[in-house]
Amino acid sequence: MQIGKFDLSRYPIILAPMDGITDKVFRKICKEMGATLTYSEFVSADAIIRNVKVSFDKISKNEDEFPFVVQIFGNDPEIMGQAAKLVESAGADIIDLNFGCPMKKIVSKGAGAALLKNPELMLEITKNVVKNVNVPVTVKTRLGWDETSIIIDNIARGLQDCGIAALTLHARTRKQLYSGNADWDYFLKLKSDSSFSIPLIANGDIDNPEKAKLLFDDYGVDGVMIGRAAIGNPWIFRDCNDYILKNISPKPISINERLAICKRHFNELAAMKNEKVAIIEMRKFFKNYFKGIANIKQYRVALLEATSLEEIHSIFNDIKNIEEKV
Numbered sequence: 001m002q003i004g005k006f007d008l009s010r011y012p013i014i015l016a017p018m019d020g021i022t023d024k025v026f027r028k029i030c031k032e033m034g035a036t037l038t039y040s041e042f043v044s045a046d047a048i049i050r051n052v053k054v055s056f057d058k059i060s061k062n063e064d065e066f067p068f069v070v071q072i073f074g075n076d077p078e079i080m081g082q083a084a085k086l087v088e089s090a091g092a093d094i095i096d097l098n099f100g101c102p103m104k105k106i107v108s109k110g111a112g113a114a115l116l117k118n119p120e121l122m123l124e125i126t127k128n129v130v131k132n133v134n135v136p137v138t139v140k141t142r143l144g145w146d147e148t149s150i151i152i153d154n155i156a157r158g159l160q161d162c163g164i165a166a167l168t169l170h171a172r173t174r175k176q177l178y179s180g181n182a183d184w185d186y187f188l189k190l191k192s193d194s195s196f197s198i199p200l201i202a203n204g205d206i207d208n209p210e211k212a213k214l215l216f217d218d219y220g221v222d223g224v225m226i227g228r229a230a231i232g233n234p235w236i237f238r239d240c241n242d243y244i245l246k247n248i249s250p251k252p253i254s255i256n257e258r259l260a261i262c263k264r265h266f267n268e269l270a271a272m273k274n275e276k277v278a279i280i281e282m283r284k285f286f287k288n289y290f291k292g293i294a295n296i297k298q299y300r301v302a303l304l305e306a307t308s309l310e311e312i313h314s315i316f317n318d319i320k321n322i323e324e325k326v
């Protein structure tokens with residue numbers, strides 16, 4: 001897949017942007033596990049032009065993180081254009097526009113998925129951003145606002161005409177939020193439309209290597225983007241690459257391997273942010289890091305209740321002992 005000047009692999013497996021999840025530490029781990037491309041958490045264009053430090057921290061990249069995509073959201077073409085310029089200067093290799101976030105606090109400001117109700121404004125924002133920067137611009141969106149207002153066919157071509165370099169489609173409506181199934185038939189529809197020629201990245205419910213391969217082989221998509229299935233499971237990138245490129249089926253991940261990555265994730269997060277923040281943020285990951293291990297429940301609960309670094313490390317030791325007993 002080609003995004004502007006960036007020649008990515010034939011079968012890119014991409015880490016989805018996830019607010020509160022895809023910070024610098026987790027992105028580094030996923031990249032090492034084989035993610036072809038990583039995205040920042042979304043940042044507000046308003047915050048960028050106001051020079052808000054937390055937002056700039058979110059878009060700081062790891063040394064070997066290349067190409068790195070920064071995702072911005074907003075609803076004002078001028079502000080989005082200015083923010084894109086600043087983000088480009090801050091080191092973004094690609095800029096992605098968020099036209100799909102369903103959260104009330106974003107939608108109520110006319111940003112994210114709200115733009116599915118205002119396609120003209122969506123296109124105006126996109127045009128202005130493309131005009132303002134030299135790096136490739138991409139878009140991530142959904143099918144439409146609800147099942148009665150699906151606009152993806154038209155908007156995809158409109159966005160292409162604005163000069164974007166790739167489109168990511170989370171194949172749900174805004175109304176669905178994360179419920180029901182992503183409707184992958186829309187990938188087929190777009191890929192069979194001869195007037196739509198930019199790369200299409202498929203997103204929604206891809207949670208194993210078989211599904212990733214199916215999307216490339218039978219749906220003809222150019223890239224596959226994985227979100228929730230990567231939380232506490234960065235091995236999914238290695239597994240997808242192994243399965244698609246070498247026909248190797250995933251092997252179970254040992255407790256030691258899980259512990260090593262989880263510990264590293266926690267320690268690096270504590271060093272980058274601070275102990276308290278790391279303890280709270282890691283709660284979203286613990287469940288999946290230790291998924292499928294017998295007799296883990298009491299330790300998982302303890303990890304969720306722990307309030308100090310020492311407690312967490314002592315629970316990690318207890319988990320290690322489970323394996324030693326096995």
Ligand SMILES: Cc1cc2nc3c(=O)[nH]c(=O)nc-3n(C[C@H](O)[C@H](O)[C@H](O)COP(=O)(O)O)c2cc1C
Pocket residue numbers: 016017018019020021041042071098100101140170203204205206225226227228229
């Ligand atoms: C916790 C969380 C945070 C998210 N934050 C963002 C975000 O910042 N930007 C964005 O475009 N999508 C965001 N998403 C949506 C994901 O990128 C993705 O589109 C969605 O989860 C569907 O893919 P999946 O089925 O692989 O999870 C978020 C999803 C989750 C679960």
